[in-house]
Amino acid sequence: MQKYFTRMGDGTGIYLDAETIQHDLKEGTADAARRGKIPELTKEELDYLFEIVTSPVNVASVTRGSEVVTSSDSGAFKINYQADISMDRATAIQVHEKVLAADSLDLGNIDYSYKVVKAILNDEAKVMENVQLNTIMPVLYGAMPNLGLYTKPDGPVDNWSELMPLGKIEESRKAQEEAIEHAVKDMVYISGGMYNAGADGMNFDTCGASGDADVVAALLAIEKVKKQYPDLGIEMGMSGEFVIGMHGQLEYGGARVAGLYPHRQVELAEKAGVSIFGPVVNTNSNMTFPWNLARAVTFIKACAEAANIPVHANVGMGVGATPMSPVPPSDAVSRAAKALVEIGKADGL
């Protein structure tokens, strides 16, 4: 029986027969449909996914004419901090533009949280000014709402993760509501500084990392930023496929935020004034790449169909069917990208 090379969700290579791959594709789409209450992929789409998975090429690509653009959520750290090459961020952005052919990039502080940037905004703004003088592609400023940083002892608010196990649910909710106020102020302040430094946009990234309050903080900040700086582009990227209800009762635009999947998250993003939405689908490292791929494509397709704004699917380590590995294999990453664009109808990655 012929076996095809593919991967597990942690990147390990495996050989699977056609029947197993088809089974996992069906199970993956069914899992997404059940959790998100969205349609499963059609038989034709699953057949095409099978073709993509079993293609004998190393690196797959979209058909000519289906190319999409890329945005980033790494603060221009890939070359310097992560690859450990001695290079400043402004130079790294030029390398991304002129050598690596990036469509856009975000500048960010290595801590990548708005709260941390507040104290060094003037210095970050000067880097953005230099970058804007020397680059052609759009350059955004990126950071995370990261609501957890506002808790004691680092921040002013009681720690809801400590309060909840004590049964202090009301206190925990109040602490999160207070943290939202602090975070919104910081995000609006930094957006103003970056607008004045010439940024093309702001990237509110990894929203929801601290739960539903984290998402609400980002949405409220975006609303204010768009009111003050209507020309500033806004990208909103998520931390996971499902908004965790750390608070549980917070609403935005009349909808409860906890428990929302990408196709509902994008509706709130649009209401707030987001220009580009970045949904996340988590990779399960215990399942196969075909299972994760069908699952991710199902969620992204539903999100792109619901969206009136461009959707840039997150395709990094551990999300968007990409294996959970520090160095994700390019055979899997390129197949994920192709499927998310051609079947998922993502407007970018």
Next chain:
Amino acid sequence: MGGIRSAGDLVMRMQLNRGMKINQAKKYIADKLGVTAAELADCSVMREIRQDLDIGYPMPDPGAAKGIAAKVRIADLLGIKINSVEHFKKRSGLK
């Protein structure tokens, strides 16, 4: 899509500035440049166009518009406001 090797930066600008979905953004840029949507990602086609319009390209010739100079031209070409260009004009006294 290829960034300034092709027209990726321009398509991305329309998504960020106007919230255009990918096909709408590509059509907007293709119409402005007089090419097909597929040609937008073709670095062979796009290099010549970018050279002619002087809107920035990799491995530039001496005297070519770079950085903010290229973006001044891009803002005019696409009919959009580019934040850094607006600030540059104010700070240099051009506006």
